[in-house]
Amino acid sequence: xxxxxxxxxxxxxxxxxxxxxxxxxxxxxxxxxxxxxxxxxxxxxxxxxxxxxxxxxxxxxxxxxxxxxxxxxxxxxxxxxxxxxxxxxxxxxxxxxxxxxxxxxxxxxxxxxxxxxxxxxxxxxxxxxxxxxxxxxxxxxxxxxxxxxxxxxxxxxxxxxxxxxxxxxxxxxxxxxxxxxxxxxxxxxxxxxxxxxxxxxxxxxxxxxxxxxxxxxxxxxxxxxxxxxxxxxxxxxxxxxxxxxxxxxxxxxxxxxxxxxxxxxxxxxxxxxxxxxxxxxxxxxxxxxxxxxxxxxxxxxxxxxxxxxxxxxxxxxxxxxxxxxxxxxxxxxxxxxxxxxxxxxxxxxxxxxxxxxxxxxxxxxxxxxxxxxxxxxxxxxxxxxxxxxxxxxxxxxxxxxxxxxxxxxxxxxxxxxxxxxxxxxxxxxxxxxxxxxxxxxxxxxxxxxxxxxxxxxxxxxxxxxxxxxxxxxxxxxxxxxxxxxxxxxxxxxxxxxxxxxxxxxxxxxxxxxxxxxxxxxxxxxxxxxxxxxxxxxxxxxxxxxxxxxxxxxxxxxxxxxxxxxxxxxxxxxxxxxxxxxxxxxxxxxxxxxxxxxxxxxxxxxxxxxxxxxxxxxxxxxxxxxxxxxxxxxxxxxxxxxxxxxxxxxxxxxxxxxxxxxxxxxxxxxxxxxxxxxxxxxxxxxxxxxxxxxxxxxxxxxxxxxx
Numbered sequence: 278x279x280x281x282x283x284x285x286x287x288x289x290x291x292x293x294x295x296x297x298x299x300x301x302x303x304x305x306x307x308x309x310x311x312x313x314x315x316x317x318x319x320x321x322x323x324x325x326x327x328x329x330x331x332x333x334x335x336x337x338x339x340x341x342x343x344x345x346x347x348x349x350x351x352x353x354x355x356x357x358x359x360x361x362x363x364x365x366x367x368x369x370x371x372x373x374x375x376x377x378x379x380x381x382x383x384x385x386x387x388x389x390x391x392x393x394x395x396x397x398x399x400x401x402x403x404x405x406x407x408x409x410x411x412x413x414x415x416x417x418x419x420x421x422x423x424x425x426x427x428x429x430x431x432x433x434x435x436x437x438x439x440x441x442x443x444x445x446x447x448x449x450x451x452x453x454x455x456x457x458x459x460x461x462x463x464x465x466x467x468x469x470x471x472x473x474x475x476x477x478x479x480x481x482x483x484x485x486x487x488x489x490x491x492x493x494x495x496x497x498x499x500x501x502x503x504x505x506x507x508x509x510x511x512x513x514x515x516x517x518x519x520x521x522x523x524x525x526x527x528x529x530x531x532x533x534x535x536x537x538x539x540x541x542x543x544x545x546x547x548x549x550x551x552x553x554x555x556x557x558x559x560x561x562x563x564x565x566x567x568x569x570x571x572x573x574x575x576x577x578x579x580x581x582x583x584x585x586x587x588x589x590x591x592x593x594x595x596x597x598x599x600x601x602x603x604x605x606x607x608x609x610x611x612x613x614x615x616x617x618x619x620x621x622x623x624x625x626x627x628x629x630x631x632x633x634x635x636x637x638x639x640x641x642x643x644x645x646x647x648x649x650x651x652x653x654x655x656x657x658x659x660x661x662x663x664x665x666x667x668x669x670x671x672x673x674x675x676x677x678x679x680x681x682x683x684x685x686x687x688x689x690x691x692x693x694x695x696x697x698x699x700x701x702x703x704x705x706x707x708x709x710x711x712x713x714x715x716x717x718x719x720x721x722x723x724x725x726x727x728x729x730x731x732x733x734x735x736x737x738x739x740x741x742x743x744x745x746x747x748x749x750x751x752x753x754x755x756x757x758x759x760x761x762x763x764x765x766x767x768x769x770x771x772x773x774x775x776x777x778x779x780x781x782x783x784x785x786x787x788x789x790x791x792x793x794x795x796x797x798x799x800x801x802x803x804x805x806x807x808x809x810x811x812x813x814x815x816x817x818x819x820x821x822x823x824x825x826x827x828x829x830x831x832x833x834x835x836x837x838x839x840x841x842x843x844x845x846x847x848x849x850x851x852x853x854x855x856x857x858x859x860x861x862x863x864x865x866x867x868x869x870x871x872x873x874x875x876x877x878x879x880x881x882x883x884x885x886x887x888x889x890x891x892x893x894x895x896x897x898x899x900x901x902x903x904x905x906x907x908x909x910x911x912x913x914x915x916x917x918x919x920x921x922x923x924x925x926x927x928x929x930x931x932x933x934x935x936x937x938x939x940x941x942x943x944x945x946x947x948x949x950x951x952x953x954x955x956x957x958x959x960x961x962x963x964x965x966x967x968x969x970x971x972x973x974x975x976x977x978x979x980x981x982x983x
Contacts, residue, residue, distance in 0.1 A: 392437070416436065481525045545566045794843060802835075803832075817868070
């Protein structure tokens with residue numbers, strides 16, 4: 278019933294906008310759709326082009342529009358895209374899910390910072406909370422594989438964060454709920470016509486909140502240790518409240534010297550939440566750091582352009598798990614409160630280094646060829662464990678199993694290793710009358726996972742100057758993260774050394790309409806996976822399982838996107854239907870005799886914790902020349918372990934001072950106005966229910982535009 282009401286509201290508002298569109302607006306005829314909606318994209322092609330022209334399913338949102346709709350964080354911005362949701366992972370870091378495919382230890386989405394792949398080779402994480410918000414100009418998202426251009430990780434989608442290039446200056450300071458304090462700035466300076474420096478930073482501090490955690494899993498192995506120490510199985514809580522804190526520092530710099538570009542980035546996230554899959558007493562404080570250095574040189578001729586590039590990124594994670602041996606649980610003896618420290622080994626071993634080049638030849642108005650080559654090295658540091666304040670009973674027990682004194686000697690839990698990857702890719706782009714054809718492939722040779730070739734075939738047919746049809750077929754691939762195939766020496770992480778690389782074969786059929794102020798996209802997608810890597814935590818018999826497996830799944834869905842713009846207002850809406858969402862085809866009582874038997878019983882188990890429906894309504898209105906009123910309503914449908922939610926945000930901004938040197942704006946944002954209880958179920962069997970927000974909130978701030 279609720280879904281029916283929402284769909285009715287969506288159709289009603291869309292019809293209302295179409296009626297308004299029937300009467301032309303005076304003074305609008307000199308402005309194009311691109312100027313109003315700013316929808317040029319480049320994530321799917323060599324050149325910038327409009328969404329109807331581009332041979333991919335792409336959405337684009339500018340930072341200005343998003344902020345005016347009450348969205349102030351990158352992870353919330355992404356949820357405005359059809360079929361995209363962001364969940365809190367059990368490792369306390371966000372997981373981005375596109376078209377229903379999820380795995381918190383290896384995200385199937387590629388993250389780009391100005392065309393630079395930027396992700397952690399150990400676990401696939403990327404700095405979704407590490408980009409200074411004022412550095413962002415707009416965000417583009419491909420739904421579907423992007424492997425021809427970008428390779429590994431570009432399986433279900435590509436997120437491209439495009440930074441500002443203009444000469445403006447912006448300084449923002451804000452405060453809000455839970456003692457939030459945030460400052461950010463973007464500055465730019467031109468030394469000459471050909472030399473310009475851009476710099477941005479953001480610092481975020483907060484006290485956080487206490488969220489409700491339910492249905493955590495306590496594996497049998499954990500109980501067995503307790504029984505060996507106590508002679509009986511202790512009562513271990515599976516629910517409780519946990520602190521949720523998210524703080525960050527981030528700095529970004531870009532130097533443009535003629536055709537040479539140098540980019541540097543550093544971020545540090547500090548957060549608190551649950552540690553892994555254990556009960557609420559294993560609360561953790563974690564520090565996650567990343568850095569990037571990128572250089573590229575581009576030469577542009579009349580018919581030929583070329584680009585060479587090199588980048589180096591590094592990630593480091595340290596986690597302090599408090600109360601692991603006491604307070605509520607005393608089975609390690611004495612009720613003492615110990616701390617387990619998980620940290621990276623030699624940080625110099627935790628890196629990605631990539632170098633390569635591209636060549637684009639514009640043969641004539643009908644034909645162009647694009648080709649490239651890349652070499653990449655990936656390495657992950659060993660995972661170390663160190664324990665402070667361990668009770669004697671626990672220390673003696675571990676010593677009897679052959680462990681060193683963990684209070685003084687760090688122990689290597691996992692040795693992740695290194696790999697090399699070489700790739701060649703090429704694409705033919707042919708235009709003939711109303712047709713455009715793209716044929717390409719990427720060949721990858723990975724030292725650990727072997728060789729693979731992934732094709733792409735796309736066609737775009739222009740019905741007339743306003744309408745187009747797209748038929749797109751592409752294959753995306755991904756290699757398991759370096760922590761997914763390494764077997765832990767102490768069983769803390771159960772990995773699978775027999776894992777294979779994964780592929781996804783996707784077909785999209787899309788219709789696009791655009792005129793001076795309207796954009797409408799209807800898309801039907803279907804995909805199959807071959808060896809999809811999934812991390813499985815399951816309560817089962819004869820023993821609980823924590824393992825990485827290759828699975829085959831099939832999914833399909835529909836996405837509708839409608840945008841409308843006038844001089845004084847904009848309207849955004851979309852709805853997505855994921856057919857397999859919120860459907861459970863696995864047993865709740867798993868009794869298995871082999872891994873193959875277990876695999877058959879779990880089926881497409883992650884479909885249960887993905888919503889079948891998502892939707893967005895958003896709008897921006899300028900009631901006066903110096904004020905803006907906007908809002909966004911995000912609908913996330915029901916999932917196993919979580920009810921449907923409607924997240925309403927509202928923003929009001931007014932220029933309180935303006936002169937020739939700049940403008941001072943005051944703004945007020947209200948978040949989760951409907952006070953929805955946000956729960957993020959993970960993909961365990963049964964799902965762990967993680968807190969996803971703290972009810973109603975507010976943020977107030979000032980922004981100085983120079």
